[in-house]
Amino acid sequence: DTGVSQNPRHKITKRGQNVTFRCDPISEHNRLYWYRQTLGQGPEFLTYFQNEAQLEKSRLLSDRFSAERPKGSFSTLEIQRTEQGDSAMYLCASSYAGTPTWEQYFGPGTRLTVT
Amino acid sequence: EDQVTQSPEALRLQEGESSSLNCSYTVSGLRGLFWYRQDPGKGPEFLFTLYSAGEEKEKERLKATLTKKESFLHITAPKPEDSATYLCAVHNNAGNMLTFGGGTRLMVKP
Numbered sequence: 681d682t683g684v685s686q687n688p689r690h691k692i693t694k695r696g697q698n699v700t701f702r703c704d705p706i707s708e709h710n711r712l713y714w715y716r717q718t719l720g721q722g723p724e725f726l727t728y729f730q731n732e733a734q735l736e737k738s739r740l741l742s743d744r745f746s747a748e749r750p751k752g753s754f755s756t757l758e759i760q761r762t763e764q765g766d767s768a769m770y771l772c773a774s775s776y777a778g779t780p781t782w783e784q785y786f787g788p789g790t791r792l793t794v795t
Numbered sequence: 796e797d798q799v800t801q802s803p804e805a806l807r808l809q810e811g812e813s814s815s816l817n818c819s820y821t822v823s824g825l826r827g828l829f830w831y832r833q834d835p836g837k838g839p840e841f842l843f844t845l846y847s848a849g850e851e852k853e854k855e856r857l858k859a860t861l862t863k864k865e866s867f868l869h870i871t872a873p874k875p876e877d878s879a880t881y882l883c884a885v886h887n888n889a890g891n892m893l894t895f896g897g898g899t900r901l902m903v904k905p
């Protein structure tokens with residue numbers, strides 16, 4: 681069990697550019713979540729996948745954000761036409777639907793800075 | 796809408812000085828209440844899940860308790876390595892997401 685991994689760990693981009701982040705969940709976990717965290721705040725939910733299906737999206741997730749999870753394995757989060765307000769830590773978490781515990785395990789995050 | 800409020804926002808303790816962190820919540824049907832530890836620049840690390848009022852869980856110097864309206868994280872004889880932000884989150888039984896509080900930043904001085 682190597683834990684949830686995220687790449688890149690840091691990304692600096694100019695306003696208006698597109699960025700893509702990758703998340704590799706714990707191997708047997710079929711649920712995958714994306715959250716966003718700004719400095720001094722708790723994480724905020726963005727979207728949720730069960731296997732390859734995107735089942736829930738927050739209203740925080742504007743049209744510039746898109747997430748995929750092809751074949752129910754890794755996931756990508758793309759932000760188009762980045763804005764300075766997109767600067768945040770983007771966290772990925774995974775869990776296993778086959779247990780009753782509902783615990784979500786988080787990756788190290790990708791810190792995005794939009795200049 | 797689920798809401799989670801944590802207090803205090805920041806807490807400074809001397810090594811060995813026990814204290815408690817509070818998490819007040821409102822949720823439409825609690826599936827679970829979760830405590831996480833987060834170190835600067837890292838993702839949250841899972842600590843505990845509590846499912847029903849009266850439940851308690853312990854891990855080393857930490858003990859989490861749950862009532863119908865709040866949860867406490869008790870820290871007994873803390874050490875400097877316990878310094879971190881502690882996050883509380885709720886999971887309601889209708890959805891799939893966690894709703895987090897703003898966290899309590901704990902600083903333990905030697």
